[in-house]
Amino acid sequence: MNSLVVVAVAVCVLVPGARCASETIAWCFNLPSCNETTWATIAAPFCNGTRQSPINIVSANATADANLTAFTFTNYSNTSALTKIENTGDTVKVTLADGVKISGGDLSEDYDSLQFHLHWGNGSTTPGSEHTVDGKRYPMELHIVNSKASYKKNTTLAVGDSTGLAALGFFIDVMSGTNTAQPPGWNTLTSYLKNITEKNTSVSMAAGISLDDLLFGVDRTKYYRYLGSLTTPACNEAVVWTVFKDPIMVSKDLIDLFGSTVRFSNSTSSFMTNVYRSIQNSQPVRTQPTSSATRHTLSLMSLTLLLGTFWG
Ligand SMILES: *[C@@H]1O[C@H](CO)[C@@H](O)[C@H](O)[C@H]1NC(C)=O
Ligand SMILES: *[C@@H]1O[C@H](CO)[C@@H](O)[C@H](O)[C@H]1NC(C)=O
Ligand SMILES: *[C@@H]1O[C@H](CO)[C@@H](O)[C@H](O)[C@H]1NC(C)=O
Ligand SMILES: *[C@@H]1O[C@H](CO)[C@@H](O)[C@H](O)[C@H]1NC(C)=O
Ligand SMILES: *[C@@H]1O[C@H](CO)[C@@H](O)[C@H](O)[C@H]1NC(C)=O
Ligand SMILES: *[C@@H]1O[C@H](CO)[C@@H](O)[C@H](O)[C@H]1NC(C)=O
Ligand SMILES: *[C@@H]1O[C@H](CO)[C@@H](O)[C@H](O)[C@H]1NC(C)=O
Ligand SMILES: *[C@@H]1O[C@H](CO)[C@@H](O)[C@H](O)[C@H]1NC(C)=O
Ligand SMILES: *[C@@H]1O[C@H](CO)[C@@H](O)[C@H](O)[C@H]1NC(C)=O
Ligand SMILES: *[C@@H]1O[C@H](CO)[C@@H](O)[C@H](O)[C@H]1NC(C)=O
Ligand SMILES: *[C@@H]1O[C@H](CO)[C@@H](O)[C@H](O)[C@H]1NC(C)=O
Ligand SMILES: [Zn+2]
Numbered sequence: 001m002n003s004l005v006v007v008a009v010a011v012c013v014l015v016p017g018a019r020c021a022s023e024t025i026a027w028c029f030n031l032p033s034c035n036e037t038t039w040a041t042i043a044a045p046f047c048n049g050t051r052q053s054p055i056n057i058v059s060a061n062a063t064a065d066a067n068l069t070a071f072t073f074t075n076y077s078n079t080s081a082l083t084k085i086e087n088t089g090d091t092v093k094v095t096l097a098d099g100v101k102i103s104g105g106d107l108s109e110d111y112d113s114l115q116f117h118l119h120w121g122n123g124s125t126t127p128g129s130e131h132t133v134d135g136k137r138y139p140m141e142l143h144i145v146n147s148k149a150s151y152k153k154n155t156t157l158a159v160g161d162s163t164g165l166a167a168l169g170f171f172i173d174v175m176s177g178t179n180t181a182q183p184p185g186w187n188t189l190t191s192y193l194k195n196i197t198e199k200n201t202s203v204s205m206a207a208g209i210s211l212d213d214l215l216f217g218v219d220r221t222k223y224y225r226y227l228g229s230l231t232t233p234a235c236n237e238a239v240v241w242t243v244f245k246d247p248i249m250v251s252k253d254l255i256d257l258f259g260s261t262v263r264f265s266n267s268t269s270s271f272m273t274n275v276y277r278s279i280q281n282s283q284p285v286r287t288q289p290t291s292s293a294t295r296h297t298l299s300l301m302s303l304t305l306l307l308g309t310f311w312g
Helices: 004-014 036-042 155-159 184-191 252-261 291-310
Strands: 071-074 082-087 092-096 101-104 111-120 140-148 165-174 201-204 223-228 239-244 248-250
Touching: 111 165, 111 252, 140 155, 155 165, 165 252, 184 252
Parallel strands: 165 239, 165 248
Antiparallel strands: 071 101, 082 092, 082 201, 092 111, 101 111, 111 140, 140 165, 223 239
């Protein structure tokens, strides 16, 4: 979960007239002077808080909650909704058009989908997802950042609300076999990386791929839910986290492009690698009731029906 915009807005509010650059609060993944070990100091009180993300999800400890229903994804099939792709110096971020939103999933209201970005390690062999499940770290993680519709995309308001933001986390795993350039949506997305190799560079995206194309193969009714934070400074504890169980399967060649194409800064700087925060204190996690409970309910229902028929 990336908060560059949030940090920039906060600085603009505190220092009216100052240049509203996200670099005003210096944080990074790759230098000892600003890496994660410094965040609690440079971005107190949030980054050293008690509801920080990411976490390791212990699947056996997730409690059943039948309120965790399916989401409604609006404009996720729209192939014109991915507008701009950008190298922020910390991630690759894609801006979403107005009208993209989510509801359901036990969220209290509609949330506008603002942007998505990625976290990774170094190719398929050095995993870099932020969340882990039972200690397993996946190669990459995609975060779709959503803000309560009532805040009309004002992230200053959203980060002041303990449920102002809803983040959707999707793991990315290596597709088995010898497939390359798959799935097609990811082939298109990664084709833009060569255009944004340096920090602060961006290009417009042509129509062609949708969010649904990128979320290919994921059962979006199966997920973990907990309350956490942004995973980058200022680490605001304002996020309802949804972490989907199914990973998106992407071919190895495309995963490898992230750590070998875009750079942290200019053309002489290092490739952008290991752009994820380490695991924070655990939190209570909820998930859908298990299918065995569903089967039990169903069998009770059948029995009732059977007895009903028998007793006429
Ligand atoms: C951050 O930098 C410190 C040195 O100041 C180093 O010990 C540590 O391993 C670095 N952490 C990460 C996550 O890179
Ligand atoms: C975080 O740091 C701030 C400032 O140093 C301090 O006031 C606060 O108590 C710390 N919070 C926690 C949970 O350690
Ligand atoms: C998870 O469950 C294990 C035992 O199954 C327990 O030791 C641990 O404290 C639990 N963790 C949390 C966060 O509840
Ligand atoms: C489900 O939602 C209802 C109504 O908001 C609430 O009373 C109940 O505690 C929730 N169930 C769980 C398991 O959180
Ligand atoms: C898809 O999104 C674009 C960009 O916001 C918008 O102009 C268009 O109306 C949307 N299409 C549909 C079918 O909603
Ligand atoms: C999708 O986005 C477009 C552009 O903002 C909007 O006009 C349209 O109403 C949205 N679709 C739905 C189903 O809300
Ligand atoms: C990433 O992997 C490449 C090749 O596998 C290696 O040359 C490079 O040193 C690695 N970078 C880091 C930061 O580990
Ligand atoms: C966001 O809301 C804050 C607080 O109401 C306000 O000061 C700020 O101007 C708003 N920002 C934008 C971009 O509208
Ligand atoms: C990306 O760069 C290639 C050359 O490497 C160029 O042909 C293409 O037009 C660029 N795409 C965009 C969207 O700027
Ligand atoms: C990126 O932009 C920021 C603010 O505009 C600037 O301070 C920084 O030097 C730029 N970085 C690079 C590598 O161009
Ligand atoms: C690239 O950035 C480094 C510091 O990050 C700087 O020392 C160097 O002069 C820059 N090179 C170019 C070509 O801009
Ligand atoms: Zn993120």
